[in-house]
Amino acid sequence: MPPAPTSSRRERRVSRRVRLARRRALAIVLVLVVAGVSAYLLTRPGVAEADGAGDPPSAPSSPVATPEPEQPSATPSPTPTAEPAVCDDPALIDALDNGSDADVIAAIGGGDAFREAVASGAAPCIDLTDATRTWVVVNKRNALDPIDYWPTPQAQPSGIRVVSGGGWLRADAAAALDELAAAIVADGVGTLGVDSAFRPYAFQVDLYNGYVASRGQAAADLRSARPGHSEHQTGLAVDVVACDNGCGSHDGFKGTAHAQWLVDNAWRFGFVVRYEDGQTDVTGYSWEPWHLRYLGPELAAAYHDGGYRTLEGFFGLPAAPDYDS
Numbered sequence: 613m614p615p616a617p618t619s620s621r622r623e624r625r626v627s628r629r630v631r632l633a634r635r636r637a638l639a640i641v642l643v644l645v646v647a648g649v650s651a652y653l654l655t656r657p658g659v660a661e662a663d664g665a666g667d668p669p670s671a672p673s674s675p676v677a678t679p680e681p682e683q684p685s686a687t688p689s690p691t692p693t694a695e696p697a698v699c700d701d702p703a704l705i706d707a708l709d710n711g712s713d714a715d716v717i718a719a720i721g722g723g724d725a726f727r728e729a730v731a732s733g734a735a736p737c738i739d740l741t742d743a744t745r746t747w748v749v750v751n752k753r754n755a756l757d758p759i760d761y762w763p764t765p766q767a768q769p770s771g772i773r774v775v776s777g778g779g780w781l782r783a784d785a786a787a788a789l790d791e792l793a794a795a796i797v798a799d800g801v802g803t804l805g806v807d808s809a810f811r812p813y814a815f816q817v818d819l820y821n822g823y824v825a826s827r828g829q830a831a832a833d834l835r836s837a838r839p840g841h842s843e844h845q846t847g848l849a850v851d852v853v854a855c856d857n858g859c860g861s862h863d864g865f866k867g868t869a870h871a872q873w874l875v876d877n878a879w880r881f882g883f884v885v886r887y888e889d890g891q892t893d894v895t896g897y898s899w900e901p902w903h904l905r906y907l908g909p910e911l912a913a914a915y916h917d918g919g920y921r922t923l924e925g926f927f928g929l930p931a932a933p934d935y936d937s
């Protein structure tokens with residue numbers, strides 16, 4: 613009969629189990645500590661680069677791999693290439709030398725781009741005082757140069773009644789006026805007539821002096837340009853009247869359906885109403901709904917679409933309410 617286990621033997625077994633359990637726990641703790649230290653060393657940024665130890669940096673499957681931080685470049689970034697100056701563009705240079713006004717505007721990128729380049733000062737090769745161009749600005753601060761400038765070629769419109777003054781205009785403006793006159797009839801609004809178009813310098817001398825004699829100089833300056841300062845001398849301006857039951861006057865044109873149609877539609881044919889109501893502080897002239905100025909279709913569309921009220925505002929020029937002297 614095997615000896616009955618004594619209490620001391622049982623105690624020794626229990627003690628052995630406790631020791632085994634402690635060893636296992638210690639082993640587990642050691643494994644966990646080693647694993648933790650290893651993980652820390654592997655994930656510490658830059659450890660591989662710093663000491664050359666650890667897992668090779670090529671281990672792409674590491675779930676804790678982080679992208680290497682961006683290192684500042686040792687050499688400065690290349691300076692962005694500056695935009696070539698507008699006026700250095702060979703296409704623009706060629707258009708200015710050999711092309712039409714439309715060619716020049718197209719070379720800059722169209723009416724909006726042209727306006728922006730001029731108004732911002734980025735296109736000094738565009739001369740707003742060049743009376744041979746559709747973009748010329750003639751006002752109380754900008755006289756024509758030469759003072760007796762005479763535009764060529766000129767033509768008379770053929771599709772609109774000429775009430776007085778011969779109706780001569782620069783040829784492209786005359787052709788555009790024919791289209792405009794046909795369109796206002798086609799729209800059922802009424803018929804226009806021409807009541808003044810090209811006016812030479814000598815004619816303007818007499819006209820202006822007549823206004824001064826009858827109204828005094830201050831009133832004359834609100835209504836009529838001094839010689840050398842009139843848009844009519846460029847061949848790009850025309851005064852129109854309503855001609856449905858006989859032809860009306862300039863002042864009678866105010867408030868007509870014809871005048872409103874011009875506000876809404878003249879731009880489609882390259883014209884703008886140059887002296888709007890409420891713009892005397894900028895233009896120096898009272899409201900003249902009959903005075904159309906030819907800018908060409910590209911610039912007139914940009915003027916209309918941009919909501920401009922004056923040519924001075926369109927090109928970013930100072931107001932010209934009065935003469936320098």
Ligand SMILES: [Zn+2]
Pocket residue numbers: 808844849850851902903904
């Ligand atoms: Zn006029």
